[in-house]
Amino acid sequence: MAATPAPLTSLDHTGLRPEDMAVFLDFDGTLADLAERPDQVSVPGETLHALQRLKRSLDGALAIITGRPIDDIDKFLAPLVLPVAGVHGLERRRAGGERMAAPVDQEKFGLLRERLQSFADANPGLLLEVKQGSMALHYRQRPDLAEACAAAVGAALTGLDGFHVLHGKMVIEVKGGTATKADALAAFMREEPFRGRVPFFAGDDVTDEDAFHEIARLSGISIKVGRGTTAALFRTDGTASFRHWLGSLADSFDAAK
Ligand SMILES: [Mg+2]
Structure with missing residues (x-):
């Protein structure tokens, strides 16, 4: 039985060092507000800027783990290009840019x-x-x-x-395959520049729970965005409060450099 997650505001990010962290983020309902149609979402410019700063201070150890195809994420985050696991782990683009996809009948x-x-x-x-x-x-x-x-x-x-x-x-x-977001996270954690760092993952939906369990196995930090039963350690109200927190994390990492 999972304990009740602590409020995200109780996570002191001034104690986190960018060179020790690997940050993984879900996209819809975490970075972007949910919309009537999946093509209607967007990420605020301020958050894109925070992601750019995080990528730099983390030396590239920042990836998106999503149910969307990789190409969708590139479109929404342009000009930023990040490592991405798409379609709940069925496709993945490594930090070096190579892409791989699970075979499907x-x-x-x-x-x-x-x-x-x-x-x-x-x-x-x-x-x-x-x-x-x-x-x-x-x-x-x-x-x-x-x-x-x-x-x-x-x-x-x-x-x-x-x-x-x-x-x-x-x-x-x-x-059409068994790969999960947890598999994608584990695969990134075996590779540079993620390997050896403490993983952090934020997500909002039931499909993120696999990754929260993987984070627990790796003694990392997990954040549930919004309501619902979760195995995550921390919780925040919704996308706006999470984006605000991510901005302050970027500030604190910039200050630590
Ligand atoms: Mg989501």
Whole structure:
């Protein structure tokens, strides 16, 4: 049973040294506010600037771990380019720039896509987002269809093995592989410039809980953004308070250099 997380304001970041830290951040609901459609989000300029400063003071040990494709993150963070684990760990770009992706059965993937697309087309307001190795059925504009979406995903998976279903905030994700955000975090931690540092991870959704457990295993620092049961050590109210805290972390790391 996880203990109640402490308020993030009780984490004294003046005691943290940038050369000892590896910072991993979820994107949606953590850096960016959630929006009606996934393409409508943005990161405030002030936060982009804080990320730029963090990258510099951490000597590059700053990465995004997200459910989105890597290319989406590049678009939202431009001109900043960071190491990214995308699609909940199915694809990853290392600090050196090399990209890797988990193999997916394209025939099964195509069949699942067809089935879910026809369900989405028949129900206005639903959005099927297709990514590398995964697809996400968004029902933020049709919360009344939550149960129907879950049933449709179950039906669409009939006869198709090897897929994993994740329930997020107003979205059901179907992944064609078993890699998780925890696997992505562990993989980064085996590589430069992350290796040997204390990992820090902030996220807002159920899919971030795997990574919080990995952080606990590595004796790192975990932050839950927003409400909900969590294994994280600290909690903050929402994206605005987290972005504010991240800005003050960047200030304190700059001062430490
Ligand atoms: Mg999130």
